[in-house]
Amino acid sequence: MSERRYDPREIEPRWQAVWADERTWEVANEGAPAAVGRGASGAESERMSSYVLEMLPYPSGEPHIGHLKVYSVGDAIAHYHRRLGRRVLHPMGYDSFGLPAENHAIKTGVHPRASTDASIASFQRQFREWGISIDWSRELATHEPSYYRWTQWIFLQLLDAGLAYRKEAAVKWCPKDQTVLANEQVSPEGTCERCGARVEVRQLEQWFLRITDYAERLLNDLQEIDWPEHVKTMQRNWIGRSEGAEVTFRCEELGIDYPVFTTRPDTLFGATFFVMAPEHPDVLRLVAGTEREQEVREYVSHAITASGEERGNADKPKTGVALGRTVTNPVNGEQIPMYVADYVLMEYGTGAIMAVPGHDERDYAFARAFGLPIRRVIEGAAPQGSGDEHGLPYTGDGPLVGSNPEFDGMGNREALSAIVRWLDSEGKGHASVNYRLRDWLISRQRYWGCPIPIVYCEDCGAVPVPEQDLPVRLPDVEDYAPRGRSPLAAAEEWVRTSCPECGGDARRETDTMDTFVDSSWYFLRYCDAANDQAAWDPAVLREWMPVDQYIGGVEHAILHLMYARFFTKALADLGHLDAQEPFRALFTQGMITKDGAKMSKSRGNVVSPASIVERYGADTARCYILFIGPPDQDADWSDEGMEGVHRFLSRLWRLADEVSDKSGEEPHAAPPAGSHATLPRAAHGPPGGVAHAPPRTTSAFQEHADPPSVPHAPTGAAGTSAADEVPRGKRLEGDDLKLLRKSHWAIDKVSGDLRRFAFNTAIAAVMELLNDCSRLREEVSVDSQRFALATAASLLFPFAPHVSAEAYELLTGARVWEQPWPRADEEMLERDTYELVCQVNGRLRDRVQAAVDASPDELRALCHAAPNVRAHVDGKEIVKEIVVPGKLVNLVVK
RNA sequence: GCGGCGGUGGCGGAAUGGUAGACGCGGAGGCCUCAAAAGCCUCUGUCCGCAAGGGCGUGUGGGUUCGACUCCCACCCGCCGCACCA
DSSP: OOOOOOOHHHHHHHHHHHHHHTTTTOOOTTOOGGGOSSOSSSGGGSSOEEEEEEOOOOOOSSOOHHHHHHHHHHHHHHHHHHHTTOEEEOOOEEOOOSHHHHHHHHHHOOOHHHHHHHHHHHHHHHHHHHTOOOOGGGOEETTSHHHHHHHHHHHHHHHHTTOEEEEEEEEEEETTTTEEEOGGGBOTTSBBTTTOOBOEEEEEEEEEEOGGGGHHHHHHGGGGSBOOHHHHHHHHHHHOEEEEEEEEEEETTTTEEEEEEESOGGGGGGOOEEEEOTTOTTHHHHHTTSTTHHHHHHHHHHHHHTHHHHTTOTTSOOOOEEEEEEEEOTTTOOEEEEEEOTTSOTTSTTSEEEEOTTSOHHHHHHHHHHTOOOOOOBOOOOOTTTSOTTOOSOOSOOBBOSSOTTTTTSBHHHHHHHHHHHHHHHTSEEEEEEESOOOEEOEEOOSSSOBOOEEEETTTEEEEOOGGGOOOOOOOOSOOOOSSSOGGGGOHHHHEEEOTTTOSEEEEOOOEEOHHHHTTSHHHHHHTTTOSSSSOOHHHHHHHOSBSEEEEEGGGTTHHHHHHHHHHHHHHHTTSOSOSOSBSBEEEEOOEEETTEEOOTTTTOOOOHHHHHHHHOHHHHHHHHHHSSOTTSOEEEOHHHHHHHHHHHHHHHHHHHHHHHHTTOOOOOOOOOSOOSOOGGGGOOOTTOOSSOOOSSOSHHHHHHSOOOOOOOOTTGGGOOHHHHSOTTOHHHHHHHHHHHHHHHHHHHHHHHHHTTOHHHHHHHHHHHHHHHHHTTTTSOHHHHHHHHHHHHHHHTTTSHHHHHHHHHHHHSSOGGGSOOOOOOHHHHOOSEEEEEEEETTEEEEEEEEETTOOHHHHHHHHHHSHHHHHHHTTSOEEEEEEETTTEEEEEEO
């Protein structure tokens, strides 16, 4: 017995050095797919290139366990695709602008660039130690001028296309971070998503991107992509498309038309009042000089400043103030009173609504509070316990009543279209669609971000920085703390510039961009990362885009994924790429928890990847994180579970070591390092696919790829039982065959599991194979063992690359990553006999061996003959017999 | 409230409508050893039984089916997202 032990600390760096020295995972653009040896074989490799991408990390401190998980998942996929014969683009970068580095700078005075670079170095080191197969030649960081130069270029492209604009707006302002927030960065409770401070409202000039122009396409194209349904649903909800009508209500006294959006034009006859949002610009104008002015003013200022917590809660009592004016209901000429109330939002629709208390819960509550009339215009009653004695408010369908002879009696859905048609013909309204999605506010009053390439000139206004002057470099400043304006404003020398148009004095924009802008296009840059003439060459993008498999956390289901889709569509419209969608398929991985809770420093339950890798090796850490459970679900970390995986990898190594000893070969030398001679792509096995490369010194192994002769099914199968079916003297060969079959079973199982991201069951299958190797190692030939173990190593390579490469080399002398993915031999998957399940009344009563080709009659007879079946059937009447060949026989008795 | 996901041994989890609990952890017993570590072997849902075998078991209650963790209906619980969006 060998005294050598599995030592990841020795094995892992050695293979990492090979991959680094030989630049194994680099792919060139414009590669010749013909260089791939195998490939045409199998439906899976019809696409010759593949772009596998995990969401880029935000480099802060050290990588955490979540990073280990995403990159373990992504790397498994990347390896699998490669071994199917595809050229795989698998790059890495850093989303390196952002608030945490800046906040750290405010606290410590350390330049964000310094802390960010330090963190990036730590990420780089650990990714290498994990053995992730990254094409390092394409590495990027969004804070580097060579990257953000093009972020600025994209901004100018959008500006040019009218997709970026500047406007003064009531914006969400975080008083603690001293910056504007996007709507998406405000929690439902009205607090800053990042720091938790209560968000305020301010009026500021801000840059917006017109994502709402793309609402319809962002919604429709979700159908085209292979994303988890729940992510698509979240995006659909976020876009929030509503069909309805825009209807004009006229204030006769002032001669102003007020359009409103409604999804229920069928209830127009039930409108008994009209409500405007406090932010509506006309509210104060409507009451100016009237006795209502004071009261309205107070209400409006209160509503606007108190927005966060007090507003937004549907359960709180409705408040509002009458404006003392009326508008005309266009369908019946009725004068209805106008109100201002905070339950109406300025950002949605037109900032004003028609109120139909009989058929809308919110309007009903308001009408009740203010003693306004409630009118029924649709027949039907609210569900038990939710309405008043008249069954109102009723929000369901039904025939129209009390509306107009023309529409009364008509089903409300039908009436809806009829009324819209009528409005349209009268010029009082038209069909309309509204979205919940808002334009994307990208201005941030912060230092550590991409400068917005705009200068302000007294004469020319906002002028884009000419393309040849990009990048607008981020200057160094002394003080990072925002004081109500961007820290950049203090860099006076940088701010002062000349106007590109007139040459006069001008000042630079001092806001920086939301970091989501940086990460909305990085996947494009990877394709052509070294290009210093353009953001990318569209021809190169055609080769790689869209990303075939994107992998990341669900927390980005809305923002990042929506913005990236928007950028892709906008840039495609501008002719810079062909793809309409950036990510063909998406996989969202679940969180790793510890003791059922999210890992956090304050809880003190953080498991650090570095310490695990140090102790057990990267293979164990990666393999365990994939074995722990379905990767799209949350999973709880357990140190004991990891020990189990470590034992498994040790056993693989030990058995491989043992077998390589047994075959009497000279000990294998460490793999040659430093040779750039062969690229792995060129070294793929012969077409047609022998499962593994021949070993260096013996050819017996190769013969096993063709299975040894399969014993015949015993004659008279119907009558045989397990004991006598194995031919005499074939015992040994039987075990060899069993192990070979198990190997092919594992190939089939792991291949299928990889396609569906079921890494946990894939690893379990390799464990089963290895258990058989271990159990049968005294009974089978060395060649059989070697084949089975090499298969195990080959299948495990995507999850535990170092030990798999090591074991494979010990066994075969070849490099596992240069081998095509093994293919299961159909014949080896088929068996001559199987265990027939015998049921009586659907309950398992016995199992007997049956020949695969036994007829239903034979199977029935087998089942009847089974002793325990007889015991349950005797003396009873057989009502029915179900025979499922290959599975079972079920006898139904009475 | 709306939408989505989930509920299976002591634990993590397996199961194209066809043997529930693969694989791993934990536990029990044994082998090896002077002893230990490591490794190896056997058992391990639960109840009855010496055993053979049987009863009960996938959140709850119904249903479809020869047969349901799986499909349908109605609930309960947990998690996630959205939420005064007219």
